[in-house]
Amino acid sequence: SEVGNYTAASKLSLLIPFLLKVIQKDPYYRQVKLTPEEATVKLRQTLRTLLEYNKKYPDYGGFLPWVDIRPNGTIAPASTKVPSLDNGQLTWALAAVVAALEDSSDTEFRKIASMAQALLHAQDYSKFYDPKAKLLHGTIQYDTENREWSGDATYYINDIFEGTLAVLWGVLNCQIPEEAWDNLAIPTIEYITRHGEKITTLAGFRASFHEHWALAYLPIMSSALAPLYQNYLYAQADHARRNFLPGFISTAYDPKGVYRQMGVPAIAYNPVDRSDVAVLYATAMSMLISPTVGAAWLTKLYAFKDFVTPYGGYESV
Numbered sequence: 001s002e003v004g005n006y007t008a009a010s011k012l013s014l015l016i017p018f019l020l021k022v023i024q025k026d027p028y029y030r031q032v033k034l035t036p037e038e039a040t041v042k043l044r045q046t047l048r049t050l051l052e053y054n055k056k057y058p059d060y061g062g063f064l065p066w067v068d069i070r071p072n073g074t075i076a077p078a079s080t081k082v083p084s085l086d087n088g089q090l091t092w093a094l095a096a097v098v099a100a101l102e103d104s105s106d107t108e109f110r111k112i113a114s115m116a117q118a119l120l121h122a123q124d125y126s127k128f129y130d131p132k133a134k135l136l137h138g139t140i141q142y143d144t145e146n147r148e149w150s151g152d153a154t155y156y157i158n159d160i161f162e163g164t165l166a167v168l169w170g171v172l173n174c175q176i177p178e179e180a181w182d183n184l185a186i187p188t189i190e191y192i193t194r195h196g197e198k199i200t201t202l203a204g205f206r207a208s209f210h211e212h213w214a215l216a217y218l219p220i221m222s223s224a225l226a227p228l229y230q231n232y233l234y235a236q237a238d239h240a241r242r243n244f245l246p247g248f249i250s251t252a253y254d255p256k257g258v259y260r261q262m263g264v265p266a267i268a269y270n271p272v273d274r275s276d277v278a279v280l281y282a283t284a285m286s287m288l289i290s291p292t293v294g295a296a297w298l299t300k301l302y303a304f305k306d307f308v309t310p311y312g313g314y315e316s317v
Contacts, residue, residue, distance in 0.1 A: 005071075006078055009064040010213075012046065013089035017096055017216075019043040023109075024100065040108065043097070047115040049075065054122055059147060062122025063087045080142040084128040084157060088166025092217045094119050095169075125170030130156070134179045136167055159185045160225075161204070161211040164218070188228065189267050193238045201231035206263035206272050209236065209250040209282035216288060232267075233289045236282075237297065239264045243276055246317065247301035250282030253315045278304075279316045 021029050022039035034042075053075060054062050064087060066078040094116045101113035128136040130151055135158050137151030157163030157180075167184060170176035189203035204211050212229070214220060221229060236248040254260045260273040283301050287294030302308060304317050 005069045006066055007069060008066045009083070009086040009090035012050075012064075013086070013093040016043065016046065016090075016093040019046070020097055020100055040112070044112055044115070047097075047112065047119065050119055051115060054119070059142060061124060061127055062119060063127070064090065080144060081139050082142065083139050084125065084136045084166040085138060085163045087123070088125075088163060088169060089213060089217075091120065091123060091169050092165050096217075125166060125173075125175045128157075128166070129170070129176045129180060134177070134183050136163065136170070136176065136180055138163065158183065159187055159205075160214075161202075162213050164214045168218070186225070186228070187269070189269075191231070191235045191238075191267050193234070194242050199231045199234060200228070201235050201267060202228050203267055203269050204263060205268070206251065206261050206270050207235075207249075207265070207268040208261070208263040208272075209248055209279070209285045210252075212285065212288070215285070221289065229289050233286055233293060235264060235267055236286065237293070239266070239275070240278065240297075245276070245278040246304045247278030247280065247283035247297055248286055249275060249277060250279045250285070252277070252279040252281070255314070255316055277316045280313045281315075 019039040019042055022032055022034050023036050023043065025036055050064075053064070053067070054060070057077060060077065060082060063082045065080065065082045068076050068078040070076065097116035098113050098120065101109040102117070104110055104113070125136065127149060128140055128151065130137055130153075133153075133156055135156040137153075138155035138157055139152045140149045141152065142149055157167055164184065167176070167180050171178050171181045187203040188200050191199050191201050193199065202212075212232070215229070220226070240246070240248060249262050249264055251261050251263070252259070254262070254274060254277050260277070262274045262277055262279070263272040265272055265275050278301055280301060283298050284294070286297060301317070302313060307313055307317060
């Protein structure tokens with residue numbers, strides 16, 4: 001497929017914790033073909049690049065839009081539109097670096113933690129806050145002529161899904177009022193299984209598994225919301241069984257390489273493009289709800305004929 005010469009805050013929010021786990025010699029990462037020393041170099045390079053970006057583009061206030069990686073190696077904003085949702089994911093990834101390394105006996109690790117802390121200090125989520133709606137804007141737009149920001153009044157972070165990370169960070173760090181958290185809805189819906197069971201679960205924007213990214217960072221499964229998430233996994237599994245799918249659904253590239261807004265129609269409050277595709281990362285994410293059930297389905301997907309290639313598993317089947 002094509003090589004994407006770009007990145008975004010959400011992509012880095014996966015890369016950074018991955019490198020951190022390799023550095024920490026986490027047992028689950030023992031087969032990764034990257035040494036802790038190599039991961040340390042890559043993490044330091046990543047954080048240094050972000051610091052240089054902030055210095056070169058101070059008007060963005062420490063936040064990332066989509067970013068172009070040019071042939072000569074330089075980076076530049078690909079857009080003047082900045083998402084709160086993706087940046088919230090990156091913020092918590094940076095916080096993980098600080099938490100893991102700031103008290104290390106290794107001077108180099110403490111320097112890396114200081115770099116991550118400097119990136120966090122540059123961020124202020126009040127930039128996204130709308131005092132009238134008492135919510136965060138999903139995106140804000142930068143006007144290069146008058147050097148002012150304006151919020152998208154058609155898109156707010158108003159539910160507990162992906163944008164939760166940005167809202168919670170802003171509240172915990174006293175950057176935005178607590179009402180931005182209190183005003184997050186918990187949308188639910190009734191789902192009827194193929195055996196006629198009626199369960200209450202979370203109603204998704206498209207009922208795509210990626211909407212529950214916050215599960216990777218927050219102890220949601222130890223909260224009162226856990227039953228709704230258990231039922232969400234049950235609904236995904238029921239949909240997969242009904243449609244003879246070896247895994248679960250998320251917005252992703254379909255088997256023909258087309259990016260699709262995919263999900264489970266019965267629990268989505270917006271139309272989906274496709275609902276007949278099993279996505280690798282969606283299936284893996286299910287382990288954040290139930291490690292045992294999720295691992296069983298992931299094993300099933302990996303067993304799909306010719307699914308694993310020398311480059312890893314395919315995105316979807």
